[in-house]
Amino acid sequence: MDSASLLDTYGYLGIHPKKTRFHLANNERLRRLSKMRVLLLSCLAILAIFPAPFWQLAPISVHASQQQPNYRDDSVANVTGTPMDIAWTPDGRMLILMRSGKLLIRANGVMLPTPAIDLSQVTCTSGDEGMGGVAVHPNFTQNNYIYLYYTYQKSGTCTTGSANAPVNRLSRFTLSSNNSINPASGVVLLDSPPLPTFDHMGDDLQFGPDNxxxxxxxxxxxxxxxxxxxxxxxxxxxxxxxxxxxxSGGIPLDNPFTGSNSARCNLTGVPPAGSPSGTRCQEVYAMGLRNPFKASFDPSGSRYFINDVGNATWEEVDLGQPGADYGWPTREGPCSAANPVTDCGPPTPGLTNPIFWYGHNVTADGVKCGAITAGAFVPNGLWPGFDHSYLYADWNCGGIWQLDSNNSGGFTSTFFAKVGAAGPISMRFGPYGNSLALYYVFGNYGSKGQLRRISLSSSLVSLVEGTDGAVYWNKYTSGSWNTWQYLSGSTSTTPSLCSASPTRTELVLRGTDNGVYHKSFINGVWSTGWDSLGGGTFDQPACVVANGVLHVVVRGTDNGTWYNSMQLSTGGWSGWSVVSGGSTLSAPSLTVDASGTVQLVVRGTDNGVWHSSKPSGGSWTGWDSPGGSTPDTPAIVSDSNFLYAVVRGSDDGIWYNTMMLSSGAWSGWSWVGGSTSASPSLTQDSSRALHLVVRGTDNGIWHNMRNMSGSWSGWDTPGGATLNQPAAMVQGSTLFVIVRGTDNAVWTNTWSLATRSWSNWSSLGGTTSAMPSIATSA
Known part of the structure; x- marks a missing residue:
């Protein structure tokens, strides 16, 4: 039987490759496999007939059967081989660790063709072996350190069960800015003992909140x-x-085993030769685990959850605590490992039960579960109803569940999603546009794997200044726009919308008294009343949200460039302050880059283009200029590497420039082609391609796209005409455009990123005297 056939057989039995050793000759494998089939069916029969009260030992609820609505599961990339873990550098690069010994990088929405490092020649990959964990140093921007956990041919062989067997190794490497790692930069921090078998490597590696x-x-x-x-x-x-x-591989002072009867074990995985009997390893934080496959730290607290793959009966989640002993191999889940169905209850003194467990009778869409793998805490405020929630996945059945503490002192598990027949290995929350999404890697320990992303399917919200000066709003959901509704208040310019999260959008506008006012749109409901920020402006305010702070910049009535900010958690405003003494003749433009730095570009009183920035928690820098001139507000967006700017030139031409964030150097202005009679609109899709939408000098609506290789696609048009700058943004695989038509009505059209084609113009009803605004919302 070849390896592919074995994998097919494992899938039929619902047996996870991490659970059973297959290191016998093929005939012996078949004999063992037949015995395992009988054992598995016997275990399932026992579980099926056991009295219901036994299953209620843990204060949990039965797994629900329906999938959560309003979420989408998208393919991000296909890879050759099995991906084992993912992490991100602060500049937005995604690191994808492959079981084979390679580290792949996805930058600016593109999978780079060359691995950053390839250790496949020294990495063992039998059974559970391989590269399993990757972590990025908290101070990566200064030291470029990453950490890899892998099975290493320490004695030049992958044969287990002897003093020359491979070891599980933890090493630190330096990742350069050109996305490569020199293997010589590696520093070995720890080796395990020579491996007795090629099973149960563990795999999780990450920095805790204590760094x-x-x-x-x-x-x-x-x-x-x-x-x-x-x-x-x-x-x-x-x-x-x-x-x-x-x-650096040292021992934290508060590790549990650091007394006189302890020693460093980092060289061989055991105390040095000659150490007294009973010497303990100073590296140990907790013990008694079987196959702690993945783990996660709660970003809003100190909880550390460990997913430990069980044996014949139970899968478990353990609360990481210093000095804890979870009992394997004498305990499995809440029971004795020798009698996991009949001998259950509180553990003996000195041992710690898991906080949550489930049996192998649990299913996802009819497929039996039996190998807990990936785990991640949901950041608070990201998804409605998921604050303080933990997500865990099962490799055998391809399900993901939401785990929450309940009023009984235990945990309630609710089915969240079925992501495949089997295969989720690791999942982490990472950057997605201006928010976060759940990324997971998926594979069957074969030749094909996937990187996928689960995100909240946000709606869109649009606001306009009606021809009566009042403020109206509309919402796009389930594929269509609703009707316009009066919001209250009035304005004399386009309102400004900025997305804070998939469930929250901020609105800032200029009142008819020239004052600056604010509202929030949270979970589909507008806040009551208007916040007055004080101050005054003659133009549309600019706003952006970064790291839980709403940043607002306006052109003051004195033409000064003024700044204010609000903590979303408290609603408190900082008060107005001038930005580095600059002044402007038009509305300013704001964006935020991947590091959380706010980028500001304005038209100066000399018609020049000027730039300033504010790092997270820092002050505004001085002004710099890329040169050039404009009679209007510049359009800007930013990603992890560049700030992109497009302006209407003084010749009405459309001009483009980029600033490298790491150096602050501008590329120089280049003509995109075409001309415009208004400010351009600029947005970016998830592949980091730019989408430029303008009002031509013929009042037509025109679109151009710049891919990540730096090439513009050329102008295309959906037809139609407008009297103002169009509003544009990308959601998912669709570019949405809303304009004020020449009849003052509000019109919309969409462009498919997949087919690169326009739909048709449709009227949203209502009339407006200014450019509409658009943003994501709940």
């Missing part, structure tokens, strides 16, 4: 219920452990 490294190491394949192969509960062996180290 220490937490590494989950599997037990190396220890069998159930034994006292002769009890590495997980031996604090003197780095197998079946959570290890905690400083960023």
């Amino acid at each position: 220490n490294l937490y590494l989950a190491i599997g037990d190396g394949g220890s069998p159930c219920c034994t006292s002769t192969f009890n590495y997980p509960e031996d604090p003197g062996v780095l197998l079946g452990k959570i290890v905690r180290l400083t960023d």
Whole structure:
């Protein structure tokens, strides 16, 4: 039987490759496989007939059967081989760790063709072996450090079960700005003991909120219920452990085993030769684990959840605590490992039960579960109803569940999504536009894998100044726009909308008294009343949200460039202050880059283009200029590497420039082609391609796209005409455009990123005397 056939057989039985050792000759494999089929069916029969009260030992609810609405699961990239983990650098590069020993990089929406590093020649990949964990140093912007956990041919062989067997190694490397890693930059921080088998590597590696490294190491394949192969509960062996180290591989002062009867074990995974019997490893943070596959820290607190793959009966989530012993191989889930169905309850003194567990009778769309793998905490405020929630996935059945604490002191598990017949390995929240999404890697330990993304399907909201001066709003949801509704208040310019999260949008406008006013749109409901920021302006305000702060910049009535900010959590405003003494003749433009730095570009009183920036938590820089001139407001967007600017030149031509964020250097102005009689509109899709929409000098609506190789596609038009700057933004795979028609009515059209074609213009009803605004909303 070839390896592909074996994988097919495992899928039929619902057996996870991380659970069972297949290192026998093919005939012996078949014999063992037949016995396993009988054992599995016997276990399932026992679970099926066991009395219901047993299943209620844990204060949890039965897994629900329906999938959460309003979420989308999109393919991001296909990869060759099995992806094992993902992480991000502060500049937005995604690191994708491959089991084969390669580290791939996805930058600016494109998978780079060359791995940053390829250690496949020294990485073992039998059974559970391979590259399993990647972490980025919290101070990466200064030191460029990343960390890799992999199975290393320390003695030149991948044969396990001897003193020359491979080891699980933790190393630090330096990732250069050109997306490459010199293997010589590697610094070995820790080796496990020589591996007894090629099972149960563990795999999770990440920095905790204390800026220490937490590494989950599997037990190396220890069998159930034994006292002769009890590495997980031996604090003197780095197998079946959570290890905690400083960023340089040192021992944190508050690690649990640092007394006189302890020693460093980083060289061989055990105390140095000659150490007294019972010497404990200083690296150990917690122990008694079987195959701690993935783990996660709660970003809003101190919780550390560990997903430990079970044996025959239970999958478990453990609360990471210093010195905890979770009991394997004598305990499985809440029970004795020897009698996991009949001998359950509180553990013996010195052992710690999991906080949550589920049996192998749980299913997802009829497929039996049995191998807990990926886990991630949902950042508070990101998804409605998910504050303080933990998500965990099961490899066997391809399901993801939401785990929440309940009033009984335990946890309630609710089915969230079915992402495939099997295969989720690791999941992390990472950047998606101006927000975050859940990314997960998916594979069957074969030749094909996927990187996918789950995000909230946001709606769109649009606001206009009616021809009566009043403020009206409309919402796009489920594929269509609703009707215009009066919001209250009045304005004499276009309102400004900026998205704070998939569930919150901020509105800032100029009142008819020239004052600056604010409202919030949270979970589809507008806040009551208007906040007055004080001050005054003659133009549309600019706003952007970064790191929980709403930033507002306006042209003051003195032509000064004025700044104010509001903490979203408290609603408190900072008060107006002038930005570095600059002045402007038009409305300013704001955007935020991947680091959270606010970027500001204005038309100066000399008609020149001027730029300033405000780092997160810092002050505004001085002004710099790329040269050039404009009679209107510049259009800008930013990603992890560049600030992009497009302006209407003094010749009515359409001109483009970029600033490299790392150096502050501008590329120089280049003509896009075409001409315009208004400010341009600029937006960016998830692949980092730019979409430029303008009102031509013929009043027509024109579109151009710049791909990440730097080429403009050329102008295309959906037809139609407008008297103002168009409003444009990308949501998902669609470019939305809203304009004021020559009849003062509000019109909309869409352009498909997939087919690169326009739909047809449709009227939203109502009339306006200014450019509409558009943003994402709940």
